[in-house]
Amino acid sequence: MPNDNEIIDNIANKEYEFGFVTDIEMDILPAGLNENTIRYISEKKKEPEWLLEWRLKGFLAFQKQKLPEWQNFELPPIDFQKISYYAAPRNKKKYNSLDEVDPELLATFEKLGIPLSEQKALTGVAVDAVFDSISIATTYKDKLKELGIIFCSFGEAVQEHPELVRKYVGSVVPHSDNIFAALNAAVFSDGSFVYIPKGVRCPMELSTYFRINTENTGQFERTLIIADEGSYVSYLEGCTAPTRDENQLHAAVVELIALENAEIKYSTVQNWYPGDKDGKGGIYNFVTKRGICKGANAKISWTQVETGSAITWKYPSVILQGDNSTGEFYSVAVTRNRQIADTGTKMYHIGRNTRSRIISKGISAGHGNNSYRGLVQIGPKADDARNFTQCDSLLIGDQCGAHTFPYIESKNNTATVEHEATTSKIGEDQIFYLNQRGIDSEKAVALIINGYAKEVLNQLPMEFAVEAQKLLSITLEGSVG
Amino acid sequence: MSMTSSPSIPLFEEVVNGFHKLSVSGGTQQESSDLRRTRQQAFDKFRELGFPSIRHEDWRYTNLARFLKDEFTIEGWEVSGKAVLPDAALLKKAEIASLDCYQVVLVNGVWDGKVTGGTLPGNIRLLKVAEARQDPALSLYFEKQAGWSEHFANLNGALFSDGLFIRVDAGATIEKPLHVVHVYTSENNLLVQPRNVWVIHRNAELSVIETLVSGGEAKIWVNGLTEILVHADARFHHTMLQTAGAGVRLVQQTTVHQQRQSLYNNFTITLPGADLVRNDLQTRLEEDHTETHLYGLYLAAGSQLVDNHTLVDHQKPHCLSNELYKGVLLEQSTGVFNGKVYVHQDAQKTNAFQQNNNLVISKKATIDSKPQLEIFADDVKCSHGSTVGQFSEEALFYLRARGIGEEAAKGLLINAFAFDVTEKIRIPEVEAHVNELISLHIPVNHA
Numbered sequence: 001m002p003n004d005n006e007i008i009d010n011i012a013n014k015e016y017e018f019g020f021v022t023d024i025e026m027d028i029l030p031a032g033l034n035e036n037t038i039r040y041i042s043e044k045k046k047e048p049e050w051l052l053e054w055r056l057k058g059f060l061a062f063q064k065q066k067l068p069e070w071q072n073f074e075l076p077p078i079d080f081q082k083i084s085y086y087a088a089p090r091n092k093k094k095y096n097s098l099d100e101v102d103p104e105l106l107a108t109f110e111k112l113g114i115p116l117s118e119q120k121a122l123t124g125v126a127v128d129a130v131f132d133s134i135s136i137a138t139t140y141k142d143k144l145k146e147l148g149i150i151f152c153s154f155g156e157a158v159q160e161h162p163e164l165v166r167k168y169v170g171s172v173v174p175h176s177d178n179i180f181a182a183l184n185a186a187v188f189s190d191g192s193f194v195y196i197p198k199g200v201r202c203p204m205e206l207s208t209y210f211r212i213n214t215e216n217t218g219q220f221e222r223t224l225i226i227a228d229e230g231s232y233v234s235y236l237e238g239c240t241a242p243t244r245d246e247n248q249l250h251a252a253v254v255e256l257i258a259l260e261n262a263e264i265k266y267s268t269v270q271n272w273y274p275g276d277k278d279g280k281g282g283i284y285n286f287v288t289k290r291g292i293c294k295g296a297n298a299k300i301s302w303t304q305v306e307t308g309s310a311i312t313w314k315y316p317s318v319i320l321q322g323d324n325s326t327g328e329f330y331s332v333a334v335t336r337n338r339q340i341a342d343t344g345t346k347m348y349h350i351g352r353n354t355r356s357r358i359i360s361k362g363i364s365a366g367h368g369n370n371s372y373r374g375l376v377q378i379g380p381k382a383d384d385a386r387n388f389t390q391c392d393s394l395l396i397g398d399q400c401g402a403h404t405f406p407y408i409e410s411k412n413n414t415a416t417v418e419h420e421a422t423t424s425k426i427g428e429d430q431i432f433y434l435n436q437r438g439i440d441s442e443k444a445v446a447l448i449i450n451g452y453a454k455e456v457l458n459q460l461p462m463e464f465a466v467e468a469q470k471l472l473s474i475t476l477e478g479s480v481g
Numbered sequence: 482m483s484m485t486s487s488p489s490i491p492l493f494e495e496v497v498n499g500f501h502k503l504s505v506s507g508g509t510q511q512e513s514s515d516l517r518r519t520r521q522q523a524f525d526k527f528r529e530l531g532f533p534s535i536r537h538e539d540w541r542y543t544n545l546a547r548f549l550k551d552e553f554t555i556e557g558w559e560v561s562g563k564a565v566l567p568d569a570a571l572l573k574k575a576e577i578a579s580l581d582c583y584q585v586v587l588v589n590g591v592w593d594g595k596v597t598g599g600t601l602p603g604n605i606r607l608l609k610v611a612e613a614r615q616d617p618a619l620s621l622y623f624e625k626q627a628g629w630s631e632h633f634a635n636l637n638g639a640l641f642s643d644g645l646f647i648r649v650d651a652g653a654t655i656e657k658p659l660h661v662v663h664v665y666t667s668e669n670n671l672l673v674q675p676r677n678v679w680v681i682h683r684n685a686e687l688s689v690i691e692t693l694v695s696g697g698e699a700k701i702w703v704n705g706l707t708e709i710l711v712h713a714d715a716r717f718h719h720t721m722l723q724t725a726g727a728g729v730r731l732v733q734q735t736t737v738h739q740q741r742q743s744l745y746n747n748f749t750i751t752l753p754g755a756d757l758v759r760n761d762l763q764t765r766l767e768e769d770h771t772e773t774h775l776y777g778l779y780l781a782a783g784s785q786l787v788d789n790h791t792l793v794d795h796q797k798p799h800c801l802s803n804e805l806y807k808g809v810l811l812e813q814s815t816g817v818f819n820g821k822v823y824v825h826q827d828a829q830k831t832n833a834f835q836q837n838n839n840l841v842i843s844k845k846a847t848i849d850s851k852p853q854l855e856i857f858a859d860d861v862k863c864s865h866g867s868t869v870g871q872f873s874e875e876a877l878f879y880l881r882a883r884g885i886g887e888e889a890a891k892g893l894l895i896n897a898f899a900f901d902v903t904e905k906i907r908i909p910e911v912e913a914h915v916n917e918l919i920s921l922h923i924p925v926n927h928a
Contacts, residue, residue, distance in 0.1 A: 070538065378869075393854075393856070395856065395858075395859035395861075396859065397859060398826060398829070398858060398859045398860070399826075400857075400859065401855070401856060401857045402854070402856045403853075403854060403855045403856065404852070404853060404854040404855075404865070405851070405853050406851065406852060406853075406867065407849070407850075407851050408848070408849065408850040408851065408867055408869060409542075409847075409848075409849045410839075410841065410847065410848045410849075410869045411847050412841075412844075413810075413841040413842060413843055413844050413846060413871050414871060415841075415869060415870075416868075416869065416870045416871075417867075417868060417869040417870070418866075418867075418868050419850075419852065419865075419866060419867040419868070420864070420865070420866040420867075421852070421854060421864060421865050421866070422862075422863065422864040423854055423856050423861060423862075423863040423864070424861065424862050424863070425859045425860055425861070
């Protein structure tokens with residue numbers, strides 16, 4: 001059995017396996033941010049006037065706001081002028097068939113294990129692949145069209161369904177919500193758009209795969225999902241980036257709108273480049289995700305497995321406006337080396353009889369710091385609201401930290417709110433028990449971690465659950481407590 | 482940050498002017514240079530910080546704006562030494578039936594030097610803080626912390642005038658509890674800054690019960706600061722009964738330093754009355770194998786705001802802390818709980834438990850609860866829990882089916898809810914007294 005030092009070296013030296021760079025011709029806007037940058041992006045994307053105006057409002061809001069100071073980590077200085085706000089693979093036109101896509105790009109996604117080609121039909125997942133700023137391909141579009149489902153890049157939606165975009169964009173995350181959301185509103189380049197018509201149950205998983213490739217670019221995509229009355233959709237996102245010494249900013253916005261009786265299930269497996277063992281490089285993953293249950297009986301469920309990024313900073317939230325609506329949040333966040341995660345959720349109970357459930361599992365190893373920050377707010381009209389929160393932290397090694405900051409605010413005497421949190425290490429008795437049965441310590445830890453995270457992993461669609469489980473065991477390989 | 486200081490608050494101006502006046506011509510002239518320096522530092526810090534606003538994380542749910550509107554006169558050094566005669570009716574309010582104890586009375590933070598309830602044993606010494614702070618042999622127990630970060634602690638540091646100093650000698654077990662009665666009464670609006678310093682030496686044991694009562698029409702802002710040092714193997718039991726009436730705004734910071742294998746028990750009981758109660762209870766576990774129990778019970782009514790902030794700072798290994806705070810919120814009251822448990826990297830084998838339960842009775846009451854764990858050591862067991870709820874319909878039905886009226890049934894359930902805290906009080910007379918106090922406030926009409 002290796003000793004602790006070897007084991008720690010082992011984790012530290014474990015390479016990030018998606019760290020390669022794709023060599024491909026790109027259209028890159030020079031670094032810098034001003035009104036012209038925004039006009040350039042808007043023009044490049046042939047956007048209508050109202051969208052440009054909205055972007056400029058976002059830019060104004062961005063300039064007015066200061067970087068926050070309340071977070072539980074030191075925010076490294078970010079020079080917004082040194083970032084390039086637009087990078088797209090050259091020869092960009094919308095592909096009708098995958099044969100036309102640059103083979104280099106296809107190979108990239110192949111390498112990442114993303115089934116873009118139609119032959120992979122058996123997996124039954126429709127994919128929108130976003131490479132740097134731009135959506136390069138969306139599969140299964142025609143099949144979805146038959147049901148009236150719109151699944152396309154954001155840019156395409158602006159051209160083809162402007163009325164839907166105009167109605168909903170910024171309705172959940174306003175252009176002035178926070179500094180990163182304001183920046184996104186100003187410079188977002190693409191993203192995914194989903195509309196599920198009334199009463200339609202989307203027959204397959206929809207998925208977006210994000211890849212940052214170019215150096216010194218930020219990725220600012222915007223996702224908008226609208227589930228009309230009585231519809232259902234399950235949506236997945238995955239992310240990777242090459243290994244680089246510089247930090248790169250990813251400031252995305254996700255807006256979910258669930259109308260009466262609709263349900264949206266949003267799953268994320270986030271594996272951006274986390275930086276090396278000394279904390280050099282890595283992605284700053286500062287994302288604003290928020291959903292609204294607009295109508296009665298609506299449901300929004302967030303599931304996230306966060307293993308990548310130098311800093312993960314996001315709080316996928318749900319506004320429970322409709323009576324009897326439900327919000328859920330399931331999260332596993334792993335930090336190792338010098339990684340930082342400050343994540344959690346916010347549940348705003350506005351309607352009557354609304355329910356929310358929060359399960360958060362943090363795992364800290366090496367010098368990693370993991371914070372859960374959550375808000376459960378019960379408004380005066382949210383009669384009989386119900387919340388249950390459980391957040392557990394697992395510490396591996398004595399250099400890491402685990403923190404919990406739950407906020408409970410109740411203005412209603414019929415509400416029931418429960419919060420519980422525990423922090424501990426992996427029990428020596430548990431490892432001993434497994435050793436006794438011939439399972440070595442490494443496997444024992446993997447087994448315990450997987451058991452620990454199971455409540456969350458079970459929420460993922462099957463294809464992703466397998467991937468997430470694998471990712472979890474790779475990330476924590478060798479980390480015996 | 483200077484942007485937070487609020488020159489528009491009349492009290493802020495009053496404090497700034499008052500401090501200048503007193504340090505030039507007032508009572509600080511005869512104080513030791515060391516004390517004057519400490520005052521100046523605390524004042525500079527306070528001037529920089531100002532009064533807190535809801536933009537400060539620690540004051541997020543406690544908006545002082547409506548309490549700071551009134552004008553107050555600073556009770557400064559000039560009154561120290563002069564004890565006002567306490568009103569007999571007020572003292573009666575503080576009485577704990579059939580409790581055999583020593584008793585001292587502080588009026589507006591000043592002790593008259595008298596002890597009732599028997600002669601104190603030789604191994605416990607009580608002094609006026611104004612004297613003890615000037616005594617070089619005792620001043621070392623003051624300001625154990627190098628500089629405060631809190632707004633109100635600095636205000637107290639700058640302007641405190643008097644209070645009670647207690648020292649228990651090593652090895653002494655004081656059998657009878659000491660009842661410290663704080664009486665606040667004034668005809669004019671007053672800002673009072675009592676300072677208490679209590680030192681329990683090695684292997685000694687003491688039980689202190691503090692009762693706070695008030696009278697008069699005036700508004701009294703009490704900004705109390707108590708420093709407690711529990712030496713190795715010592716045991717200190719501390720009960721605070723906050724029964725002040727309307728008009729009182731109480732901000733009480735209690736800082737406890739615990740050394741090796743010491744035990745500290747705290748009971749903080751807040752009852753309806755005072756407009757504002759803000760408790761900052763900080764326990765610093767500075768050596769290994771300590772044990773700490775913090776129990777709180779708050780019953781808030783009217784438009785009262787009761788805010789309990791606690792910190793358990795685990796600095797060394799093998800320490801145990803256990804915290805239970807329960808709140809009952811009536812009428813338009815607001816309850817705030819913020820419990821922070823901090824486990825340093827050194828503090829392996831820490832066991833830290835924390836729980837906060839709230840019973841919201843009235844439609845208009847508000848509760849904000851923020852338990853918080855910050856952990857940097859891996860071999861620990863830490864947990865916290867927080868709940869917000871109301872009467873269980875089933876329990877009510879059960880009682881009513883047995884012929885108990887609705888109001889009586891609710892009263893029973895509130896008593897049962899509070900029982901988890903009250904039963905832990907080690908002195909039966911005090912437990913009975915607390916139950917009596919609760920029953921005075923159980924809602925007759927809860928709508």
